[in-house]
Amino acid sequence: MNLRGQTPEDQAAARIVSGQAWAEFCDTLKAAGASLSFPGTPQTPFDQAEGYRYLTRLTRAGLEAFVEYADPARPVLHRVVHETVKMGSDNPDNYYQTARISGALEYRIRGQRNTIAYLSFGSMIGHYGQGGGMPPTGYIEGSQLHVEDDGSFEIIISATPHPGNWLPMTPESGTLVVRQTFLDRANEQPAELTIECIDMDATPQPLTPAMLEEGLRATSTLVAGASLLFAKWARDFKSHSNTLPLFDPERSTAAGGDPNIVYYHSHWALAPDQALVIEVTPPPCEHWNFQLNNYWMESLDYRNFQVHVNKHSAHYASDGSVRIVVAHADPGLPNWIRTLNHESGTMCFRWVRAERHPQPNTRVVTLDQLKREVLS
Known part of the structure; x- marks a missing residue:
């Protein structure tokens, strides 16, 4: 030329x-x-x-x-x-x-x-x-x-x-x-x-x-x-489905993430009668939240449904801990995150300028088991 x-x-x-x-x-x-x-x-x-x-x-x-x-x-x-x-x-x-x-x-x-x-x-x-x-x-x-x-x-x-x-x-x-x-x-x-x-x-x-x-x-x-x-990320997250391990901070920053935020990315999958329970005691921090996504790592419809919970909106126990419940049906508990017809997807937990970064604990239970725990 x-x-x-x-x-x-x-x-x-x-x-x-x-x-x-x-x-x-x-x-x-x-x-x-x-x-x-x-x-x-x-x-x-x-x-x-x-x-x-x-x-x-x-x-x-x-x-x-x-x-x-x-x-x-x-x-x-x-x-x-x-x-x-x-x-x-x-x-x-x-x-x-x-x-x-x-x-x-x-x-x-x-x-x-x-x-x-x-x-x-x-x-x-x-x-x-x-x-x-x-x-x-x-x-x-x-x-x-x-x-x-x-x-x-x-x-x-x-x-x-x-x-x-x-x-x-x-x-x-x-x-x-x-x-x-x-x-x-x-x-x-x-x-x-x-x-x-x-x-x-x-x-x-x-x-x-x-x-x-x-x-x-x-x-x-x-x-x-x-x-x-993000299809590759979601595939990798399936190796630790229904848990929330720490996401590599260097990897998130290189992808354009906020350096003041610590991320916990993962995959989730639930049967119709199952619930994912996430329990953690938030430390002093500027902000925290948990959200549910579809497989393509798009947040679900937060304009019309409760698909996330944050520092302000969460219901706290008397000891300062938080229990978040991801379930297809309403478990009758605070901090219920709707799945909106999704059988699986991805999810994310964030700490923003937190003094500590406690690991969120996760477990999968049946809805009946969860109700028995609440009543006991």
Whole structure:
């Protein structure tokens, strides 16, 4: 191509005009369906239907992130994961936002703190559509922010140090991730945030064939890569089904997890007359929760049903301990987590900034046995 005097932009234009870029996008989406038949995946019509819906959700998220909001010179904070786009054991207590950034530029976030319990900002290498990990390059949380008396604040995001509220980047940084965590979603208000590029050299660009081709490629890579990655995780979790072992902290951080959170990921499976009982005494901590997911590591429908429990919503025993019951039918006990017609799936327990990290104890019992324990 170089000998013929063609630039990469010329090549991208030719691939767009010929339809090759679109055909490859569609081919990768088609190939992503293989993750639904990865070894260990459930093959029931119900689970497969949820799996294909999952792929459509990932596609929707990718197109928004990598086609609509892909220019780091005009970043937009948007919700890539929410009530109807889910991935990687998304937290029902979280209000996730993300924006495309560049370590070569500088940005300003303006915000109103409001009443949500936990707020954090992280810069990371790469982005969700590139595959591989997303190592952190900077982090600042709400307790570290200087907030004005009226609740307002500003954060500078840059690769060079800055006085005041500063979120570090490196030249390789490509993604901003904002996590806001509710204790009481019904009554707390998330922080109101805007982001702008303040670098004098940054100029928003009109759409080019190369930009569209890259957006389509990143979207299809996200759909294929994320679905396969979490199918592999779920398969591995089956080796310790119905228990909650500690998840490797380095692995979670490399995948974009919050470094202040300790995770316990696993698989669950219950017969119609069985219940999974989880017992633990929470230590002093900023937050904790437990959630139930489908096999594809999507949180279940937390908008309409109780599929998770947290520090605020849990019922505690007199000694400060908590008993969580996962069951298909109502056991008549507090902290009942519904399975919503799922026979199996994945699950996650989190400690957020906890003084200690006690191991949650788990056991599988019949519903009759559980009722006898309560009455005894």
